[in-house]
Amino acid sequence: MQFEWTEEQDAFRHKIRDFLHANLPDGWEKFSEHGPASPALTAFAREFCVKLADAGILFPHWPRDMGGDGLGPWEQQILAEEMWIAGEPRGGQYMNVNWIGPTLDKYGTAEQKTRYLEPITKGQSLWCQGFSEPDAGSDLASLRTRAELKDGNYVINGQKIWTSYAGLADTCFLLTRTSEDKKRGITIILVPMDTPGITVRQIPSLIGEGDIHEVFFDDVTVPESARFGEEGQAWEIVAYSLRNERLGIPRFTLARAALDRAVSMLKDAGDFDGEYVRIEAARCAALCEAAGTANYAVVQRRVDGFAIGAESSSARYATVMAERAVCEFVIEFLPEALAGASPYLKMHHQRGIVAGVAAGSAEIQLNIIASEVLELPREPR
Amino acid sequence: MQLSLNEDQTQILDFIDSLAKPFSTLPMHDVSLALESAELDEALVENGFLDVMAVEELGPVTAALVVERLARLPFAVEAAASAMVRPLIDPELPRPLCLMEEGKTRKPLRFLRPGATVVVAGPSGVKSFTATEEMIAPAQEDTLYGYPVAFLTSLPDAMTSHDVDAAEITRAWRVAIAAEAAGLLGAALASTVTYVSERKQFGRPLATFQGMRHRLAEDQVMTNTVYWMAMRAAGTGSQADAAMALQHAQEAAKRVCYDYHQFLGGMGMTLEHPLHLWTYRLKLLTAELGGRGAQGLAAAEALWS
Numbered sequence: 001m002q003f004e005w006t007e008e009q010d011a012f013r014h015k016i017r018d019f020l021h022a023n024l025p026d027g028w029e030k031f032s033e034h035g036p037a038s039p040a041l042t043a044f045a046r047e048f049c050v051k052l053a054d055a056g057i058l059f060p061h062w063p064r065d066m067g068g069d070g071l072g073p074w075e076q077q078i079l080a081e082e083m084w085i086a087g088e089p090r091g092g093q094y095m096n097v098n099w100i101g102p103t104l105d106k107y108g109t110a111e112q113k114t115r116y117l118e119p120i121t122k123g124q125s126l127w128c129q130g131f132s133e134p135d136a137g138s139d140l141a142s143l144r145t146r147a148e149l150k151d152g153n154y155v156i157n158g159q160k161i162w163t164s165y166a167g168l169a170d171t172c173f174l175l176t177r178t179s180e181d182k183k184r185g186i187t188i189i190l191v192p193m194d195t196p197g198i199t200v201r202q203i204p205s206l207i208g209e210g211d212i213h214e215v216f217f218d219d220v221t222v223p224e225s226a227r228f229g230e231e232g233q234a235w236e237i238v239a240y241s242l243r244n245e246r247l248g249i250p251r252f253t254l255a256r257a258a259l260d261r262a263v264s265m266l267k268d269a270g271d272f273d274g275e276y277v278r279i280e281a282a283r284c285a286a287l288c289e290a291a292g293t294a295n296y297a298v299v300q301r302r303v304d305g306f307a308i309g310a311e312s313s314s315a316r317y318a319t320v321m322a323e324r325a326v327c328e329f330v331i332e333f334l335p336e337a338l339a340g341a342s343p344y345l346k347m348h349h350q351r352g353i354v355a356g357v358a359a360g361s362a363e364i365q366l367n368i369i370a371s372e373v374l375e376l377p378r379e380p381r
Numbered sequence: 382m383q384l385s386l387n388e389d390q391t392q393i394l395d396f397i398d399s400l401a402k403p404f405s406t407l408p409m410h411d412v413s414l415a416l417e418s419a420e421l422d423e424a425l426v427e428n429g430f431l432d433v434m435a436v437e438e439l440g441p442v443t444a445a446l447v448v449e450r451l452a453r454l455p456f457a458v459e460a461a462a463s464a465m466v467r468p469l470i471d472p473e474l475p476r477p478l479c480l481m482e483e484g485k486t487r488k489p490l491r492f493l494r495p496g497a498t499v500v501v502a503g504p505s506g507v508k509s510f511t512a513t514e515e516m517i518a519p520a521q522e523d524t525l526y527g528y529p530v531a532f533l534t535s536l537p538d539a540m541t542s543h544d545v546d547a548a549e550i551t552r553a554w555r556v557a558i559a560a561e562a563a564g565l566l567g568a569a570l571a572s573t574v575t576y577v578s579e580r581k582q583f584g585r586p587l588a589t590f591q592g593m594r595h596r597l598a599e600d601q602v603m604t605n606t607v608y609w610m611a612m613r614a615a616g617t618g619s620q621a622d623a624a625m626a627l628q629h630a631q632e633a634a635k636r637v638c639y640d641y642h643q644f645l646g647g648m649g650m651t652l653e654h655p656l657h658l659w660t661y662r663l664k665l666l667t668a669e670l671g672g673r674g675a676q677g678l679a680a681a682e683a684l685w686s
């Protein structure tokens with residue numbers, strides 16, 4: 001066991017930091033208050049990701065045969081940390097390089113790869129993930145959006161909800177139902193978002209403008225060649241593609257940075273001398289570090305060649321605890337932060353509060369830990 | 382960053398497991414409140430397991446791994462102070478080692494007995510002495526703590542001064558206790574999980590009820606992170622990491638111990654089930670070095686002053 005970064009890893013981190021320092025515009029911090037899926041940040045990311053691509057840090061963790069540098073899981077982690085802590089200047093394009101690209105490469109047809117991979121590598125495409133539905137959230141496999149094959153086309157009808165980036169995305173990675181067989185009746189279709197019959201409605205939210213949407217599909221018609229993988233293969237593909245993504249965003253880094261910022265504001269105000277505030281701040285820091293170490297333990301499993309399993313749920317839950325603690329700390333001791341005194345802390349708050357819901361809720365992580373880490377006997381169904 | 386065990390570490394832990402095997406379970410109905418084994422202690426000393434920190438290829442992380450592993454046993458072993466603090470003061474100090482905060486004589490000391498070395502750390506430095514019969518008052522016989530404990534009634538006029546930084550000793554002490562707590566948390570969780578997976582009510586194992594599953598899963602998250610923070614603090618040697626590791630460990634102990642006894646129902650109140658050995662040790666560790674608040678203040682000082 002060895003808790004120091006290697007010189008190469010340090011150098012890689014500094015390369016990214018230096019790049020961000022040199023290329024993020026003045027006023028970026030205030031700007032990043034726009035959510036990652038906002039029109040402003042999306043437009044910004046379309047230019048910024050081109051620069052990242054030119055500098056070789058858009059997808060350095062991809063294998064060489066996909067044009068990457070074949071860097072390992074630690075470097076992928078470092079890249080994700082530095083981007084998230086900087087306010088995620090890639091906007092929604094982080095999904096492209098984390099899982100959409102590699103999944104296209106593994107399961108896509110030649111035509112799909114040609115069509116979709118290049119724009120990703122050029123920093124020019126935005127995807128959305130059409131999984132959740134009004135009646136299929138945690139119980140995703142009960143989704144009902146139908147795709148029917150008629151005369152060589154799929155005709156899609158139904159509704160998705162909570163879809164991030166939908167308002168501006170070029171393409172939707174859409175889960176549809178093609179047969180009644182629960183998990184094995186789900187099929188992925190890659191749907192251009194400008195296809196007639198798609199209506200996107202923004203959902204006003206606590207997390208900033210433009211982030212979550214309802215997406216309606218009315219007789220949306222795409223050629224059969226838009227199907228991704230075989231009919232009924234969605235569950236397997238999604239399990240694969242999210243396998244390396246299950247750790248999720250390295251939120252603990254931003255939570256910790258937000259905490260440091262809050263402490264420095266409290267010190268400036270002369271309000272960081274009391275024992276209670278100091279102990280609480282330390283408790284929050286410990287929870288951030290706890291989440292960090294749990295995440296790193298999972299990265300190590302990847303380095304050792306294991307598929308990521310339920311231990312990632314444990315790391316995710318530790319992250320939720322950290323986010324919750326920091327969000328609550330800021331409001332308790334610095335209520336002015338969310339009312340204009342600190343765009344940075346507001347930005348953190350709006351990103352932090354979703355940690356327990358987005359990408360699989362906290363309770364679902366607990367279910368997974370109970371069954372697969374603790375190996376408790378299963379609940380009756 | 383390299384978080385897997387290296388070959389040496391795997392070997393040492395395997396060796397400890399086989400050596401400790403006869404001590405890993407208890408004959409039912411024979412669980413005294415503070416369980417120790419001179420035989421186990423001797424075997425550990427003889428094989429050098431409490432001296433791994435000074436070995437260059439092994440170092441403090443390996444020592445923390447040893448402490449964590451030993452804490453899982455139902456038998457209490459004075460390992461944390463000897464394996465992780467003693468090497469920084471004087472590797473020859475006679476065991477058991479009792480760590481005492483300067484001025485805190487009112488608190489019970491773990492493993493205090495005639496012949497033990499008491500190390501006093503605080504503002505006036507680091508000092509030690511050998512405890513004698515006259516300085517010791519036994520604790521109440523049926524104290525619940527799962528460790529042998531006793532009180533110091535007086536301090537000797539002369540103590541040996543050690544030329545080491547008290548802050549550094551306190552740091553190592555925090556890490557040692559965090560590592561011990563990690564092992565205790567792991568053992569208490571495993572013991573509770575076994576019980577609720579087997580015990581049936583309403584026609585099904587208790588562990589199938591989500592009210593329990595979620596709390597146990599949260600406890601797993603705490604336990605896992607206490608382990609990693611203790612190991613990291615051992616590895617980095619940082620004051621902040623040490624204080625956060627112990628703060629988190631003490632927080633975790635407060636959170637889980639009550640639940641575990643609760644989940645065992647009436648059985649959780651008995652001496653027949655060994656759970657109390659781990660939980661009451663944990664409870665006593667929540668009072669080490671001033672408890673969560675003191676660790677929090679130390680962490681805040683290290684992080685933000």
Ligand SMILES: Cc1cc2nc3c(=O)[nH]c(=O)nc-3n(C[C@H](O)[C@H](O)[C@H](O)COP(=O)(O)OP(=O)(O)OC[C@H]3O[C@@H](n4cnc5c(N)ncnc54)[C@H](O)[C@@H]3O)c2cc1C
Binds near residue numbers: 129163360363
């Ligand atoms: C900011 C944000 C962005 C998102 N982006 C996307 C996106 O891009 N694409 C997409 O497809 N989806 C997206 N989601 C949706 C997200 O995946 C779902 O919100 C999540 O899976 C939970 O589903 P739900 O909202 O229907 O909640 P429900 O499933 O209705 O859950 C409500 C509550 O009940 C609990 N619960 C549910 N089942 C159980 C159970 N078995 N045991 C115990 N408790 C249970 C949950 O933990 C939760 O606390 C996003 C969500 C958010 C908040």
